Amino acid sequence: MLDVEFYGVLRQVAGGRSVQLEGVEGGETVDQVLARLRQELPALEPHLSRLACAQGDRLIRRDQVIDLQQPLVLLPPVSGGSGGPDTV
């Protein structure tokens, strides 16, 4: 079982801050976990291409193997500072 956490607009899309994903096995990659998640939460589909994934304080690539001991964190496009991304 793996905890998956959502940030930003993904909380609205997923309808909560996190879900518990059943059946994830050791050795699975981020891509494999996202494929499982897509089945559980079809509403995430349009966001999958532009989201980043993290575990702990680091981003992880899609081809990396998940650490089952800590949550997988899904991070949608960011908007720090003020104004839009190309302005301020």
Added chain:
Amino acid sequence: MLDVEFYGVLRQVAGGRSVQLEGVEGGETVDQVLARLRQELPALEPHLSRLACAQGDRLIRRDQVIDLQQPLVLLPPVSGGSGGPDTV
């Protein structure tokens, strides 16, 4: 008679904040006045090429006619802000 005022390093060069220049006549240009001043204060010679001249709150060009009613102000190269001219 015309008051000539000095700023910055020119005060050290001229030995004071101002001089009174005798014999200046109506219709003389800045250039003509500077030629008189060079005779009175030879120490100014090396500074003449890089100084700017003002009357009131405006710069005046070398070919402009002096207003005898207000001081001619001699302004050496400037160094506002902090640090040198090419730095800060």
Added chain:
Amino acid sequence: MSHMTEQPLDLDALIRETENETCGAMVVFSGIVRNHHDGRGVTGMDYSAYGPMADRVLEELEAETIERFGVQECRIMHRTGRLEVGESSVLVVVRSHHRGDAFEAARYAIDTLKVRLPVWKEDFYTDGSAAYQDGVALQARDTGEREP
């Protein structure tokens, strides 16, 4: 030193923290909640962050900015929570010997923050509605990804 806070940002504190007598130039950037977005009136914003990563990203960005531009000081703070129009959401303070470096370093820090910092904002509009602003896909620093 913290880089993320729910408290109002304190520019004076960052100015004191970065005092350096060798520096002739200081450049400050402040990002401020403005009263409009995409033609709609805005009354405020809510900033949320992925905390564990956000703090590390800003700490590394400070060090990277100092090294890359040869400046002496760089401090970055970002605020989270509910902000009103006119409040500052991010502060960047850079000090250097020369002003050109300070301007370039501050510009780099805020430009880079906007693609690396896991922060999201929800606009509250004058018509009572709210929406997350779209942003840019999060980018890792080249060395920032966990090794496989």
Added chain:
Amino acid sequence: MSHMTEQPLDLDALIRETENETCGAMVVFSGIVRNHHDGRGVTGMDYSAYGPMADRVLEELEAETIERFGVQECRIMHRTGRLEVGESSVLVVVRSHHRGDAFEAARYAIDTLKVRLPVWKEDFYTDGSAAYQDGVALQARDTGEREP
């Protein structure tokens, strides 16, 4: 509004003066007396100005910067008199909708100030000596000279 003062510069006051709810970006530049110049230790500086012209130059530079870069606010203050190491000699505050404009406008304002403002500084060195710093020949704004 004054642009030249013998009092310590007050950044908070300039920030308050320029408040503008349409602006998402503020850039501040501060020029600060540093403890060295040309390899020599510096203990302080004395800034002198040709007052009647200096105030007008800064007022016009504010307006020119706003117009040229399309920014909303620009305030510039320069200090005169004796300053210690670490004190600010000049402040530029720019606010705009977009951060790029704010950075460019602030950079233009300080770069232009340094060739147009009739201000001179005398360094006081740690060895007890003093000297006027050389500078750049004063430049008029194209439209700034008195008509013949």
